[in-house]
Amino acid sequence: MDISLTGIRPTGIPHLGNYLGMFRPALRLARDHEALCFVADLHALIDVRDPAAVAARTRELAAVWLAFGLDPASAALYRQSDVPEVCEAMWLLSCVASKGLLNRAHAYKAAVAANRAGGREPDSGVTVGLYAYPLLMAADILAPGADVVPVGRDQGQHVEIARELARAFNGVYGAVLRAPRAAVDPSVMTVPGLDGRKMSKSYGNAIAVFAGPDELRRSVMRIVTDSRPPEAPKDPEADTVFGLYREFAPAGDVRAMRARYEAGGLGYGEAKAALFEVLDEHLRAPRARFRELMADPGELDRVLAAGAARARELVAITVGRMRAAVGIA
Ligand code: ADP
Ligand code: TRP
Numbered sequence: 001m002d003i004s005l006t007g008i009r010p011t012g013i014p015h016l017g018n019y020l021g022m023f024r025p026a027l028r029l030a031r032d033h034e035a036l037c038f039v040a041d042l043h044a045l046i047d048v049r050d051p052a053a054v055a056a057r058t059r060e061l062a063a064v065w066l067a068f069g070l071d072p073a074s075a076a077l078y079r080q081s082d083v084p085e086v087c088e089a090m091w092l093l094s095c096v097a098s099k100g101l102l103n104r105a106h107a108y109k110a111a112v113a114a115n116r117a118g119g120r121e122p123d124s125g126v127t128v129g130l131y132a133y134p135l136l137m138a139a140d141i142l143a144p145g146a147d148v149v150p151v152g153r154d155q156g157q158h159v160e161i162a163r164e165l166a167r168a169f170n171g172v173y174g175a176v177l178r179a180p181r182a183a184v185d186p187s188v189m190t191v192p193g194l195d196g197r198k199m200s201k202s203y204g205n206a207i208a209v210f211a212g213p214d215e216l217r218r219s220v221m222r223i224v225t226d227s228r229p230p231e232a233p234k235d236p237e238a239d240t241v242f243g244l245y246r247e248f249a250p251a252g253d254v255r256a257m258r259a260r261y262e263a264g265g266l267g268y269g270e271a272k273a274a275l276f277e278v279l280d281e282h283l284r285a286p287r288a289r290f291r292e293l294m295a296d297p298g299e300l301d302r303v304l305a306a307g308a309a310r311a312r313e314l315v316a317i318t319v320g321r322m323r324a325a326v327g328i329a
Helices: 016-029 051-067 085-094 099-103 106-117 128-142 153-173 213-221 240-248 251-263 268-294 297-326
Strands: 003-008 034-039 076-079 148-150 181-183
Touching: 003 016, 003 128, 016 034, 016 148, 034 051, 034 297, 051 076, 051 268, 051 297, 076 297, 085 128, 085 153, 085 297, 099 106, 099 128, 099 153, 106 128, 128 153, 148 153, 153 181, 153 297, 213 268, 240 251, 240 268, 251 268, 268 297
Parallel strands: 003 034, 003 148, 034 076, 148 181
Antiparallel strands: none
């Protein structure tokens, strides 16, 4: 069976952009792939420097996966740091990786551009961890032999770098690594946040997936819309409220809502109320399950240990081949 693999950094409770861009496609792929899902705690160390927060958020994210319905009996859920062979694979990849490839990675380029704009040295404040981020991510993907990687659009470049590194390694040592492909859900692409920019933790424009009903309602009411009055026809495609509604409501309701936007006579307040209802209904059960899981740390630990054991079995095969290929078996 083909392997689907994805990870997410433990930097707080995920938002709807994470859910639609990554969790939902990953959970769908888990139905007919061997699914590996992990909490990228090593990647979080780049900017989370509080040890207690790293531990707590890692546990929290594991609970999020399970609350959304990942079945630990058929999928492996693990902490990245519980599979240390991935770091070994990262080194082996780094020895065939061209530095120029990493120079072109978005996050590094953005840090350099911000430094230039601020009149600082280009690499000011850039850690080697930030620079090497795509290398570790390539190792996450290549070491277990992943075929498909469900991620949001902004991670596509990283998967492309993993492909490039598989080619580079195979170019030197023969056909050792499998080239993965990104699975970006085309209907979702980039989910907009409350202010219309990409929904992101770092922009403070996100709707947290497990917000209680009151907070959820307040967030939905804060979504920025244009200033058309209720009677005016509206363009559903240009509106964040409709964009989110479409992802959660049944198809018939979406068609009806679209027609009401286009006909005029629908105020944004009413559209927001409909969005709140459908979100709350969708998220109510996972929210409750999340709270239960967080109250049972023993069960989380058991699931994570079993997931790490499965991931290590797979990683041992490929890293064993990589070691043999380079001459250190
Ligand atoms: P953030 O930008 O909030 O820090 P992350 O970078 O941790 O989010 O992203 C985790 C996963 O969720 C990645 O696969 C990413 O592509 C996806 N993702 C994040 N924000 C969005 C969004 N607004 N729309 C679609 N997918 C997203
Ligand atoms: N870089 C991803 C993000 O920010 C997280 C991640 C780490 C990941 N390793 C991965 C995603 C491997 C997919 C596959 O969201």
